[in-house]
Amino acid sequence: MGNLLILFIASLGLCLFVALLYVLYNYWWVPHRVQFIMSSQGIRGPPYEFTHGNNKQILQMQKEAYSKPMALTHDIFPRVLPHVYSYIKKYGKNYLSWNGVQAQLVITDPELQGDSLVTSESEKRARQRKLANYAFHGESLKNMIPAIIASVETMLEKWKGKEGKEMEVFQEFGLLTSEMISRTAFSSSYLEGEKIFDMLMKLSAITGRNMYKAKILFIGKFWEPADEIESDKLAKMIHDSVMKIIKQKEEKVMTREADNFGRDFLGLLLNAYHDPDEKIRLSIQYVVGECKSSYFAGQKTSNSLLAWTILLLAINADWQDKARAEVIEVFGNQNPNSQGIAKLKIITMIINETLRLYPPVHGVLSIRYIALHHDPDLWGDDVHLFKPERFAEGIAKATYNNAAAFLPFGLGPRSCVGMSFSITKTKIPLSMILQRYTFTISPSYVHAPLPNLSLKPQHGLHLLFHSLH
Ligand code: HEM
Structure with a gap:
């Protein structure tokens, strides 16, 4: 019984360890590596944030922009795509952004x-x-x-x-x-x-x-x-x-x-x-x-x-x-x-x-x-x-x-x-x-x-x- 329990706990620990490696590899290492490679080619962008990329920031910027109307001009870029507008200003006309773990090269x-x-x-x-x-x-x-x-x-x-x-x-x-x-x-x-x-x-x-x-x-796979x-x-x-x-x-x-x-x-x-x-x-x-x-x-x-x-x-x-x-x-x-x-x-x-x-x-x-x-x-x-x-x-x-x-x-x-x-x-x-x-x-x-x-x-x-x- 004691051996079985140890085996169970060890297998559980191993599974958790593999899961952790998987998460770290896909959700941390790969995005950071892509970011590093792109930046060495001169393409910068908003920094990747763990699992959600830039989505939280983008949603926040959009929420703010869409919460108020604009003057009756045709300078619509800052309101319609506030994130793109601000990223272009900050990082240039071509930049790298993140939709979750998905890299997006914006040209x-x-x-x-x-x-x-x-x-x-x-x-x-x-x-x-x-x-x-x-x-x-x-x-x-x-x-x-x-x-x-x-x-x-x-x-x-x-x-x-x-x-x-x-x-x-x-x-x-x-x-x-x-x-x-x-x-x-x-x-x-x-x-x-x-x-x-x-x-x-x-x-x-x-x-x-x-x-x-x-x-x-993970949850996305079951629910x-x-x-x-x-x-x-x-x-x-x-x-x-x-x-x-x-x-x-x-x-x-x-x-x-x-x-x-x-x-x-x-x-x-x-x-x-x-x-x-x-x-x-x-x-x-x-x-x-x-x-x-x-x-x-x-x-x-x-x-x-x-x-x-x-x-x-x-x-x-x-x-x-x-x-x-x-x-x-x-x-x-x-x-x-x-x-x-x-x-x-x-x-x-x-x-x-x-x-x-x-x-x-x-x-x-x-x-x-x-x-x-x-x-x-x-x-x-x-x-x-x-x-x-x-x-x-x-x-x-x-x-x-x-x-x-x-x-x-x-x-x-x-x-x-x-x-x-x-x-x-x-x-x-x-x-x-x-x-x-x-x-x-x-x-x-x-x-x-x-x-x-x-x-x-x-x-x-x-x-x-x-x-x-
Ligand atoms: C003001 C009206 C429209 C604009 C500005 C517009 C714009 C566009 C643009 C920019 C693309 C290219 C997408 C790409 O580069 O991947 C596209 C593709 C397409 N559009 Fe339009 N479109 C309009 C109206 C229509 C209408 C009325 C139809 C059909 C009834 C239509 C059917 C399609 C189809 C089927 C494609 C895909 C073509 C392909 O992948 O081979 N569009 N449209």
Whole structure:
């Protein structure tokens, strides 16, 4: 009995010792070694703290920044990414930070951007991009215009009678962009698409609030937090809903109610899923993933772009007048059409300047964009001013030929496949609003840009609309 007890205690001691070594190695030695190696290469950063890296400090800085609004200027970097702003000031444009034990090399020097953006592309991936490009460009995009206009008309119909009264339009634009994506990417299944979208929003909210939470040592392996259970549940429901739409489409083709899967994005993906050539056939996981990402990538970003563009025009009445004059010159009081959309030069300049000041991307990407787009070394002393005229002679001139300084849609094989689509679905509602209303900010508007899956006005976007007719 005595020997057994000693054996038990010795084994327990050994286990604890191995566990301690494991913790010290992974959570102390490795991060310190990485820090040392990077620093010898000239890359410094906020010091790693045991197990949580820089997360506590980052969360604290964010809490403080987001607890108060800012003045109505466009110098948003210190509020939106307070940690990146302060680390760049302290450690330079490229630095090393820690998300728990995960090292993150933050590169905001445009000289080094190009290499990090371009990655290699497999044959299958090239095909996937080709499909998305086909679905969201050229003739397909042209065919989407009536659906986009119908969505805007539904929104504007609701606005009738609200002239002169305060309206919160960020949510309005949220519904609009969601409907536009559902109608264009999923056509007939757009109601089901909107349900998926709702679930994706919940899922992304969970991801957002857990972004800087490091997993607790060991415990994470045995205990699943409520948020993780909820996100697994949502992920399954999203998968099932997408599968339901897919099955409906397949059934229609099998029962010959339809001759093909359709020319919308989902239809094109399904054709590729049924491709007889196994080498290039897409997996069902890919189809589901792609539906999710086009919603995810597309809705929040488009919502954000439209909202900040309208805000900037509400503040800058001169540019609002110029934009309206152009829209009336091109379309009169008619609905937008594809030839006219391509001619909107002033609107394009305004959209570019909005993308520069309020880049609608989130997560790690926002670091790259906000830091670059608000860098006075790249844009000059007027970097924080809304000056669409800097884009009058194109992007190359605006960036002094520094291609990496302005890449709101990314670059190379990973760049945004929805770029033309999102520009079109910004220009159409913008034109239709300008044709009908003048608008100003409401006295209750509080300026507080917040990175939340994209860049959103934290307290909403309160504007006053005055009918032109
Ligand atoms: C203002 C609107 C938008 C902005 C600013 C934007 C921005 C971006 C950026 C910066 C990337 C590159 C990410 C990287 O470098 O890894 C990206 C990728 C992507 N975007 Fe967008 N996006 C917008 C709208 C859309 C829309 C409307 C769709 C589709 C309906 C879309 C679909 C995608 C997809 C699928 C990718 C991944 C491409 C790949 O990995 O091959 N985006 N987007």
